[in-house]
Amino acid sequence: MIRSVVFDVGETLLDDTREFHAWADWLNVPRHTLSALVGIVVAQGRNNAEAFQYLRPGIDLAAERARREGAGRGEQIDEVDLYPDVRPALVELRRRGVWIGVAGNQTVRAAELLRKLDLPVDAIATSGEWGVAKPDLRFFDRVADFAPGERSDILYVGDHRDYDVRAAQAAGLRPALIKRGPWGHLWADDPTVAGSEVWVLESLEQLVDLVRPH
Structure with a gap:
């Protein structure tokens, strides 16, 4: 039981659509580009966070998230x-x-x-x-x-x-x-x-x- x-x-x-759109806008890339990259890494069985590395190699997502918060463009639910x-x-x-x-x-x-x-x-x-x-x-x-x-x-x-x-x-x-x-x-x-x-x-x-x- x-x-x-x-x-x-x-x-x-x-x-998660709105949050992924927020990330694409923050990184100044087309929303479809980020979505497509996420789809590729997902299909390969990899973590979706790896998609961000193609857009900005070496990106520290935790640090970038903090920058978004500081700029008033942080996470929203x-x-x-x-x-x-x-x-x-x-x-x-x-x-x-x-x-x-x-x-x-x-x-x-x-x-x-x-x-x-x-x-x-x-x-x-x-x-x-x-x-x-x-x-x-x-x-x-x-x-x-x-x-x-x-x-x-x-x-x-x-x-x-x-x-x-x-x-x-x-x-x-x-x-x-x-x-x-x-x-x-x-x-x-x-x-x-x-x-x-x-x-x-x-x-x-x-x-x-x-x-x-x-």
């Missing part, structure tokens, strides 16, 4: 960035007695912005706060520590085959892949996903009855 559901953030709860199915699914999961957490590879600032949205969840954390990022198994140890239940009772929902599905499985958690964003669509039919005990979701509303049927 699933007691707890923990959600990734980018392309699971949030549409607002209601408009949530996928439409997020609030209805979270509300219904809680109504059915499921503990809900949010934990992804985001900054400390992102955690603050997420909490300001007042989502119907029990806990929010980010890799920036924990000091460890996916796919490191220590990240999922932290997930297991803050979500109630045994590891087999905790479902981790994300859009990335390696950072979410495989890493959660390796840590003994139950995985689900949401089919949206470039990663979710790319890997929804991957044999290591479709051929294993992984729920592949078209939407978060679909998740509700899988986790806790009426």
